[in-house]
Amino acid sequence: xxxxxxxxxxxxxxxxxxxxxxxxxxxxxxxxxxxxxxxxxxxxxxxxxxxxxxxxxxxxxxxxxxxxxxxxxxxxxxxxxxxxxxxxxxxxxxxxxxxxxxxxxxxxxxxxxxxxxxxxxxxxxxxxxxxxxxxxxxxxxxxxxxxxxxxxxxxxxxxxxxxxxxxxxxxxxxxxxxxxxxxxxxxxxxxxxxxxxxxxxxxxxxxxxxxxxxxxxxxxxxxxxxxxxxxxxxxxxxxxxxxxxxxxxxxxxx
Amino acid sequence: xxxxxxxxxxxxxxxxxxxxxxxxxxxxxxxxxxxxxxxxxxxxxxxxxxxxxxxxxxxxxxxxxxxxxxxxxxxxxxxxxxxxxxxxxxxxxxxxxxxxxxxxxxxxxxxxxxxxxxxxxxxxxxxxxxxxxxxxxxxxxxxxxxxxxxxxxxxxxxxxxxxxxxxxxxxxxxxxxxxxxxxxxxxxxxxxxxxxxxxxxxxxxxxxxxxxxxxxxxxxxxxxxxxxxxxxxxxxxxxxxxxxxxxxxxxxxx
Numbered sequence: 001x002x003x004x005x006x007x008x009x010x011x012x013x014x015x016x017x018x019x020x021x022x023x024x025x026x027x028x029x030x031x032x033x034x035x036x037x038x039x040x041x042x043x044x045x046x047x048x049x050x051x052x053x054x055x056x057x058x059x060x061x062x063x064x065x066x067x068x069x070x071x072x073x074x075x076x077x078x079x080x081x082x083x084x085x086x087x088x089x090x091x092x093x094x095x096x097x098x099x100x101x102x103x104x105x106x107x108x109x110x111x112x113x114x115x116x117x118x119x120x121x122x123x124x125x126x127x128x129x130x131x132x133x134x135x136x137x138x139x140x141x142x143x144x145x146x147x148x149x150x151x152x153x154x155x156x157x158x159x160x161x162x163x164x165x166x167x168x169x170x171x172x173x174x175x176x177x178x179x180x181x182x183x184x185x186x187x188x189x190x191x192x193x194x195x196x197x198x199x200x201x202x203x204x205x206x207x208x209x210x211x212x213x214x215x216x217x218x219x220x221x222x223x224x225x226x227x228x229x230x231x232x233x234x235x236x237x238x239x240x241x242x243x244x245x246x247x248x249x250x251x252x253x254x
Numbered sequence: 255x256x257x258x259x260x261x262x263x264x265x266x267x268x269x270x271x272x273x274x275x276x277x278x279x280x281x282x283x284x285x286x287x288x289x290x291x292x293x294x295x296x297x298x299x300x301x302x303x304x305x306x307x308x309x310x311x312x313x314x315x316x317x318x319x320x321x322x323x324x325x326x327x328x329x330x331x332x333x334x335x336x337x338x339x340x341x342x343x344x345x346x347x348x349x350x351x352x353x354x355x356x357x358x359x360x361x362x363x364x365x366x367x368x369x370x371x372x373x374x375x376x377x378x379x380x381x382x383x384x385x386x387x388x389x390x391x392x393x394x395x396x397x398x399x400x401x402x403x404x405x406x407x408x409x410x411x412x413x414x415x416x417x418x419x420x421x422x423x424x425x426x427x428x429x430x431x432x433x434x435x436x437x438x439x440x441x442x443x444x445x446x447x448x449x450x451x452x453x454x455x456x457x458x459x460x461x462x463x464x465x466x467x468x469x470x471x472x473x474x475x476x477x478x479x480x481x482x483x484x485x486x487x488x489x490x491x492x493x494x495x496x497x498x499x500x501x502x503x504x505x506x507x508x
Contacts, residue, residue: 067475089467089475108447109465111454122443150439157437158444160479161430165444166451167466168495169423174460174502176415183411185404189376190412190419191456193362197420198452200365202445206428211363212421213343221321221343225414233498240494241422244487248428 002026002139005055007073008064009033011110012086014041016064019118019143021045026142029058052076060084060139062104063095070094082132084125088159091152092126102127102136105155106144109166118143124150124158175234182230207248214242215249256280256393259309261327262318263287265364266340268295270318273372273397275299280396283312306330314338314393316358317349324348336386338379342413345406346380356381356390359409360398363420372397378404378412429488436484461502468496469503 004020006013006028013031020028030047032055033039039048049055061077063070063085070085074095077083083095084102095101105124108116123140125147127133133149140147150158173194180187200209213221222242229235258274260267260282267285274282284301286309287293293302303309315331317324317339324339328349331337337349338356349355359378362370377394379401381387387403394401404412427448431441454463467475476496483489 067472089478107443109450109454111458111463114457116450120446122446124443146443148440148443154437154439156478156482157433158439160482161433161439161441162444162447163466163479163492164426164433165430165448167464167468167499168491169426169448170451170454170460170463170465171468171495171499171502172418172423172426173455174464176419177460179411179415179418183408185408185412185415186402187415187459188456189361189378189400189402190416192374192376193416194419194423194452194455195449196363196370197424198448200363200424201427201448202442203368204365206424206431209365209424210421210428211424212417214421214425218321224343224410225417228410228414233501237422237494237498238417240491241425244491245421245425247487248425 002060002135002142003029003058004060004062004139005030005032005058006062006064007032007077009038009041010064010066011112012106013064015110015116015118016062016086016106016143017042017046018115023142026139029056057081059135060104062086074098082135084127084132084136088124088155088162091156092128093152100127100129100132102132103152103155104136104139105159107158107162119145122146122148124148124155126151126155175237179229179234210245210249212245214245217246256314256389256396257283257312258314258316258393259284259286259312260316260318261286261331263292263295264318264320265366266360267318269364269370269372270316270340270360270397271296271300272369277396280393283310311335314358314389316340328352336389338381338386338390342378342409342416345410346382347406354381354383354386356386357406357409358390358393359413361412361416373399376400376402378402378409380405380409429491433483433488464499464503466499468499471500 028046030049031042032049042048061081061083063073067087082100083098084104086104088105092101103126107122121144123144125136125140127136137147177187226235282300284303285296286303296302315335315337317327319327321341336354337352338358340358342359346355357380361376375398377398379390381390391401434441480489
């Protein structure tokens with residue numbers, strides 16, 4: 001039996017709550033939030049609290065709040081408790097001066113009102129003690145088939161890689177949508193292509209999967225594209241990405 | 255009954271052949287290629303030809319070869335035939351001086367040895383005559399539920415949007431894989447995140463789905479990321495994409 005207290009009420013907190021709630025041999029003892037309005041989602045399913053002085057005992061205190069609020073929240077938690085945050089970008093040191101501390105980072109993008117199936121979501125764990133690490137591994141395995149131990153440096157790099165693969169990729173979709181809109185073409189026509197591009201990485205490396213005018217060195221098509229782009233910032237990104245593709249693939253081949 | 259002759263033997267030709275082959279009320283009369291080796295894939299399933307003088311009659315001659323070979327191939331086809339190419343980036347004018355011409359562009363990325371299910375792949379069609387257009391629409395509907403009429407200008411923009419959403423996105427995956435490799439972290443951990451990011455666009459616009467340090471204006475995390483990036487070209491892209499995200503979202507909010 002593992003008991004968890006969740007601090008936070010946002011997308012990550014809600015998703016973790018739902019994942020834990022379904023599992024046997026564990027309990028979410030309480031959820032702590034800034035206001036009863038924020039806590040409304042969890043009401044009647046577990047104890048909800050706004051007062052840190054009333055926090056019950058639990059095996060793990062899981063901080064699922066914004067990065068810049070983690071330290072402030074951590075200071076209010078019982079000194080003897082085992083505390084972990086759920087941030088990919090921050091190290092364990094964020095929880096200093098707590099001694100028993102760790103990280104429980106679910107690598108996924110969470111959207112409001114969308115509850116995810118955790119079984120294939122990687123959970124990256126790290127802790128200051130072996131017993132803490134074992135506890136977080138057990139907790140992870142209750143909801144996911146993919147629990148990996150990463151140190152803070154590795155997790156920081158993984159989080160950075162995720163910015164490229166998720167945030168920046170989503171921005172390229174935004175540009176694609178803009179270009180379609182300008183031509184009165186339905187952006188959703190691109191959905192099957194976008195999904196296939198994403199799924200391909202499981203079969204071949206993205207390095208091998210690279211296609212398009214830049215990797216072919218097809219200057220004629222690239223010139224046409226630059227003429228078609230109506231905005232300077234889009235042209236700059238087109239040039240920058242095409243140049244980087246050429247450099248990457250040129251240096252790999254030679 | 256629609257009869258088609260496919261010119262070309264690559265990924266697009268093979269995928270179109272397989273899609274047409276399964277369908278009733280149509281036939282692939284022949285496939286034309288440069289050599290018998292290239293044609294081996296199609297042998298015993300249809301007539302295979304290397305000699306353009308022996309081309310049989312068909313309703314549609316479909317050119318599925320590389321962009322810069324289309325014109326050369328088109329010149330060898332019967333002048334009275336209805337000819338369409340399958341390129342997203344090129345206009346109908348590429349087939350001049352042929353009178354009955356069109357475009358039949360399946361919007362997808364095709365990989366060697368991977369046969370796709372065409373039912374959800376958008377087919378973008380265009381033709382110089384109404385009868386030609388009706389023919390291509392019928393042909394498209396035999397294999398896909400999504401046939402759209404786009405003019406050459408719209409298709410060129412869609413193709414450009416696809417470069418952002420597919421080629422450039424795949425390059426961001428490549429960078430993500432590089433960053434993971436440097437930290438001895440398995441890139442495949444990012445697969446569920448990548449897939450979720452791709453699937454999200456069907457539920458909300460990518461503009462609304464944007465997350466990450468750039469859109470939040472989280473300079474501290476961006477500075478950390480820039481320090482973690484080991485290579486100048488990656489740092490340049492990180493800065494360029496972050497700046498573009500800030501500009502896009504700043505101008506939309508004001």
